[in-house]
Amino acid sequence: MFNNIYKNKRVFLTGHTGFKGSWLSLWLTKLGAKVCGYSLEPNTNPSMFTELNIKDKIEQSVIGNILDTEKLEKTINEFEPEIVFHLAAQPLVRLSYYEPVLTYQTNVIGTLNVLEAARKTPSVKAFVNITTDKCYENKEINYGYKEDDPMGGYDMYSSSKGCVEIMSSSYRRSFLNNQTSYSLATARAGNVIGGGDWALDRLIPDCIRGINNGADIEIRNPIAVRPWQHVLEPLSGYLLLGENLLDNGNNFTEGYNFGPNEDSVLTVADVAKRVTEVYGKGNVVVGEKSPLHEAGLLMLNIEKAKKVLNWTPTYNADTAIKKTVEWYKHFYNKDVNMYEYTLNQINEYEGNIVWNKNYAIK
Numbered sequence: 001m002f003n004n005i006y007k008n009k010r011v012f013l014t015g016h017t018g019f020k021g022s023w024l025s026l027w028l029t030k031l032g033a034k035v036c037g038y039s040l041e042p043n044t045n046p047s048m049f050t051e052l053n054i055k056d057k058i059e060q061s062v063i064g065n066i067l068d069t070e071k072l073e074k075t076i077n078e079f080e081p082e083i084v085f086h087l088a089a090q091p092l093v094r095l096s097y098y099e100p101v102l103t104y105q106t107n108v109i110g111t112l113n114v115l116e117a118a119r120k121t122p123s124v125k126a127f128v129n130i131t132t133d134k135c136y137e138n139k140e141i142n143y144g145y146k147e148d149d150p151m152g153g154y155d156m157y158s159s160s161k162g163c164v165e166i167m168s169s170s171y172r173r174s175f176l177n178n179q180t181s182y183s184l185a186t187a188r189a190g191n192v193i194g195g196g197d198w199a200l201d202r203l204i205p206d207c208i209r210g211i212n213n214g215a216d217i218e219i220r221n222p223i224a225v226r227p228w229q230h231v232l233e234p235l236s237g238y239l240l241l242g243e244n245l246l247d248n249g250n251n252f253t254e255g256y257n258f259g260p261n262e263d264s265v266l267t268v269a270d271v272a273k274r275v276t277e278v279y280g281k282g283n284v285v286v287g288e289k290s291p292l293h294e295a296g297l298l299m300l301n302i303e304k305a306k307k308v309l310n311w312t313p314t315y316n317a318d319t320a321i322k323k324t325v326e327w328y329k330h331f332y333n334k335d336v337n338m339y340e341y342t343l344n345q346i347n348e349y350e351g352n353i354v355w356n357k358n359y360a361i362k
């Protein structure tokens with residue numbers, strides 16, 4: 001996988017205590033990387049980070065704030081990574097309506113702090129900055145956003161990530177244009193699902209909570225359309241992008257969309273219903289529409305990742321939902337070792353990757 005580039009590679013990963021960061025920690029260690037994670041304490045209970053004891057699976061786990069520049073710089077400097085994956089963020093649209101300052105501080109200033117800390121660390125060669133599909137100015141039209149479409153965002157989360165995109169481009173031109181600087185790319189992924197997410201106000205965790213509490217699953221926005229994908233999809237894109245940056249950075253320092261094929265662009269109601277079918281229980285009801293604006297239609301164009309990186313989606317939405325539900329079922333049934341099970345899901349995913357075979361020939 002990834003031309004073995006992560007074997008013994010020193011990787012600095014922010015957001016390792018979160019949903020995607022926990023999966024990425026496991027995948028990187030499986031690939032032989034030495035990972036230093038830097039994040040706040042897990043923000044949900046349960047959390048994948050705690051349940052799978054990820055702290056003990058990686059080289060170093062530091063609980064720290066990306067707004068604490070002194071600690072951040074000291075940690076990254078001492079660890080001397082070659083590559084940074086920056087995932088730490090306030091990632092929730094609805095919370096951004098209640099916590100706009102925290103959202104901007106974490107997402108914009110926090111990201112700038114990580115970019116700066118990396119610039120002060122000579123060992124860093126590559127930086128993958130994780131934003132979102134919501135960074136685009138959403139025109140609510142039947143159209144998949146392309147990488148050079150305008151940035152924007154109705155709510156504070158989306159616009160903070162749009163800002164991060166603009167800031168990354170400016171940062172690159174201002175500071176990363178010499179031989180000794182690192183290569184910086186941004187990655188914009190769609191709605192991610194997978195086992196181990198217990199965040200508030202996200203569809204799959206809401207479904208799982210409803211099913212396990214014997215309560216109705218109330219959905220707010222049944223006809224909202226999103227590009228659904230299994231968590232391993234964008235992570236495979238980030239890892240592939242990281243490989244290319246490490247290999248030949250100058251050719252890849254841009255933004256990339258990682259989303260599903262068109263057949264996996266589904267409504268919220270479709271996904272919730274499918275979750276209950278696969279789980280074998282659960283009742284979906286349409287709740288009162290939230291007064292907080294959330295995008296109705298969001299799609300991504302993934303042609304660039306296909307052409308430039310040779311990346312393609314591996315699972316369709318149906319497989320992604322099945323893998324996700326199976327994970328939670330085992331978790332609540334307590335019938336398998338979840339660490340082994342999660343590694344097996346990664347193994348299985350690796351075995352199904354089509355582009356890996358093309359890539360190996362390249």
Ligand SMILES: NC(=O)c1ccc[n+]([C@@H]2O[C@H](COP(=O)([O-])OP(=O)(O)OC[C@H]3O[C@@H](n4cnc5c(N)ncnc54)[C@H](O)[C@@H]3O)[C@@H](O)[C@H]2O)c1
Binds near residue numbers: 015020065088089
């Ligand atoms: N989950 C999705 O559907 C999705 C979709 C697109 C993009 N993303 C992006 O992917 C990244 C990871 O998202 P996630 O779903 O794993 O979120 P998450 O909430 O599960 O994890 C967020 C992580 O960021 C850390 N963090 C937050 N504030 C911090 C701070 N001030 N200092 C240090 N660490 C801090 C948390 O401790 C946690 O480890 C985010 O950048 C998010 O915007 C997520």
